[in-house]
Amino acid sequence: MPFYTRANAGEVLPDPASPLGWTLVFEQGLLPGWLRGLVEFGIYREGELPMERPPVAGLFGGYFYINLSHCRVVAIRMGMTVEAFDAALLGSAAAAPPYQPHPDDPCDKCSAKVAQTIGEILAASRFPQIDADLDRVLARRRDRPDLAALSAAGLVAHARSFLPELDNAFARHDYSTFGSAVGPAMLAEACAAAGEPAALLDLISGYGEVPSASPSWGLWQLSRLPSASPEFAEAFDGFLAEFGQRGPNEWDIRAVSWEAGPDQVLALVDSMRHIPDEDSPDARHARLEATRQAAAGRIRAALPDASRASFDVALASSARMIPLREQTKLIAVTAINEVRLALRELGRRGVAAGYYAAPEDVMMLLESELDDYVADPARFTPVIAGRLAQYLALFEIEPPFIIDADPAPLPRWPRRARPRPEPAKTGEVLKGIGGSAGQYQGRARVGMDLPAAMALEPGEILVAPLTDAAWTPLFLVAGAVAVDVGALNSHAVVVSRELGIPCVLSLQDGTARLRDGMELAVDGTAGTVTVISDGRP
Numbered sequence: 001m002p003f004y005t006r007a008n009a010g011e012v013l014p015d016p017a018s019p020l021g022w023t024l025v026f027e028q029g030l031l032p033g034w035l036r037g038l039v040e041f042g043i044y045r046e047g048e049l050p051m052e053r054p055p056v057a058g059l060f061g062g063y064f065y066i067n068l069s070h071c072r073v074v075a076i077r078m079g080m081t082v083e084a085f086d087a088a089l090l091g092s093a094a095a096a097p098p099y100q101p102h103p104d105d106p107c108d109k110c111s112a113k114v115a116q117t118i119g120e121i122l123a124a125s126r127f128p129q130i131d132a133d134l135d136r137v138l139a140r141r142r143d144r145p146d147l148a149a150l151s152a153a154g155l156v157a158h159a160r161s162f163l164p165e166l167d168n169a170f171a172r173h174d175y176s177t178f179g180s181a182v183g184p185a186m187l188a189e190a191c192a193a194a195g196e197p198a199a200l201l202d203l204i205s206g207y208g209e210v211p212s213a214s215p216s217w218g219l220w221q222l223s224r225l226p227s228a229s230p231e232f233a234e235a236f237d238g239f240l241a242e243f244g245q246r247g248p249n250e251w252d253i254r255a256v257s258w259e260a261g262p263d264q265v266l267a268l269v270d271s272m273r274h275i276p277d278e279d280s281p282d283a284r285h286a287r288l289e290a291t292r293q294a295a296a297g298r299i300r301a302a303l304p305d306a307s308r309a310s311f312d313v314a315l316a317s318s319a320r321m322i323p324l325r326e327q328t329k330l331i332a333v334t335a336i337n338e339v340r341l342a343l344r345e346l347g348r349r350g351v352a353a354g355y356y357a358a359p360e361d362v363m364m365l366l367e368s369e370l371d372d373y374v375a376d377p378a379r380f381t382p383v384i385a386g387r388l389a390q391y392l393a394l395f396e397i398e399p400p401f402i403i404d405a406d407p408a409p410l411p412r413w414p415r416r417a418r419p420r421p422e423p424a425k426t427g428e429v430l431k432g433i434g435g436s437a438g439q440y441q442g443r444a445r446v447g448m449d450l451p452a453a454m455a456l457e458p459g460e461i462l463v464a465p466l467t468d469a470a471w472t473p474l475f476l477v478a479g480a481v482a483v484d485v486g487a488l489n490s491h492a493v494v495v496s497r498e499l500g501i502p503c504v505l506s507l508q509d510g511t512a513r514l515r516d517g518m519e520l521a522v523d524g525t526a527g528t529v530t531v532i533s534d535g536r537p
Contacts (some may be wrong), residue, residue, distance in 0.1 A: 001055050006063065010064075016063055018391065019365060021253045028367060031056070037170060055067055060399070062391065077111050088487055133172060140162075155342045179324070190303060190310075205497035216281050245259060248471075253339055268473040271456070343362055347360060355380070355384070364388050397413050422513070432506045435493035435527070461478065461522055465483065481522075482505075520532060
């Protein structure tokens with residue numbers, strides 16, 4: 001399994017992984033659950049891959065990568081072709097290294113179990129175990145002990161107590177992720193048979209119960225209230241109580257969630273105040289729901305009688321599984337935030353003692369060092385300082401999109417500060433993948449990170465490397481979205497579909513060759529971005 005990719009990995013950990021975030025949250029919690037979920041779904045046999053540091057993912061140059069070779073095994077055992085899978089994940093099969101067949105890639109026993117699991121998913125109308133998981137982790141969040149009253153050892157123990165939740169959360173996330181691909185794949189076949197292949201995006205949009213898009217509703221309500229009013233203060237507290245575990249780079253405990261840094265929310269609310277009421281999330285949802293129902297009626301009527309029952313099953317499964325995938329993600333990030341807050345309290349005490357400058361600096365420790373740190377934190381002051389300097393230097397690296405298991409030495413990796421390529425010319429068409437249907441023309445706003453993207457003005461086209469939950473409110477401001485990296489279940493696509501704006505993903509060199517102020521035409525159905533003008537007077 002030699003090949004790794006940043007596709008889909010970039011939206012999980014867009015920045016370099018913190019040492020403690022990786023060695024505690026990922027290696028001790030998420031990665032074992034990831035492999036266990038693959039076995040339970042039927043992708044792998046028990047013991048086929050090692051449980052310790054399973055090769056489904058890796059860390060190179062501090063950056064998180066998904067194992068592309070593993071993904072191709074998944075495709076084969078789920079009955080897909082490698083070519084189709086590469087095109088869906090990477091945006092362009094030409095960018096992928098050649099597939100190297102291995103005799104162990106196919107597995108009839110695994111494929112049979114996968115088929116059984118898929119059959120159960122298509123037949124299911126509810127998922128009580130996953131609902132119970134969410135209720136349990138939210139209850140643990142509500143019942144959080146007074147962290148300031150815990151000893152240092154108690155804080156570490158509290159953080160580690162969430163490792164079983166993280167293991168379970170990612171096993172469930174496997175189930176919902178693979179399950180959420182089944183219905184849309186069936187719908188794509190039905191749309192093609194009906195002569196409307198582009199209708200697929202309408203059929204999987206506007207569900208209204210997608211957790212990744214839900215903060216937009218809460219932020220919208222806040223933006224309708226005067227900021228100095230008692231009503232705003234009460235609603236703001238309620239928003240943090242419901243959504244405070246979300247935020248930028250939410251899979252890494254070094255990042256500051258909305259709960260840990262509430263000022264981030266105020267900035268997002270201010271960016272939404274000038275949006276007219278007719279563009280509210282509820283109004284958008286009503287329009288999308290009507291479009292989805294109309295498209296479903298057309299496709300169903302165009303199908304032969306023998307195909308309609310299968311179409312109905314696929315439609316219902318998509319409506320259940322796409323929100324369910326976001327629900328399992330919410331379970332994971334909620335548990336991660338509880339780990340984050342416990343360790344930030346440990347870090348706050350380190351700042352008070354003068355060991356380092358910011359609470360998140362404690363995330364420079366390794367999981368294996370936590371107990372020794374509790375016993376003698378002063379001893380780790382130079383360790384944390386040295387690692388922090390090395391860690392921050394990793395932000396200057398531009399991680400390659402695809403690498404193999406023996407990558408080039410880190411000094412040879414490209415740097416973000418290198419000269420940008422020539423801008424795209426008027427009339428040039430940049431190609432990606434259509435993720436959310438529709439066409440839109442407007443000015444470009446290139447945001448390489450969230451602070452830069454906050455300059456987005458109403459109706460501008462957001463051009464970004466990738467997005468995560470903290471970017472969600474900007475989708476209410478944007479007229480369309482184009483991202484360098486992503487697949488059909490990426491954050492940018494899911495939220496764009498829920499809010500009814502065109503989205504193009506896997507747009508090669510989008511942020512490198514597009515410039516602020518360019519007039520662009522985005523076709524979220526065809527997956528293209530056309531430069532209408534360079535935007536200069």
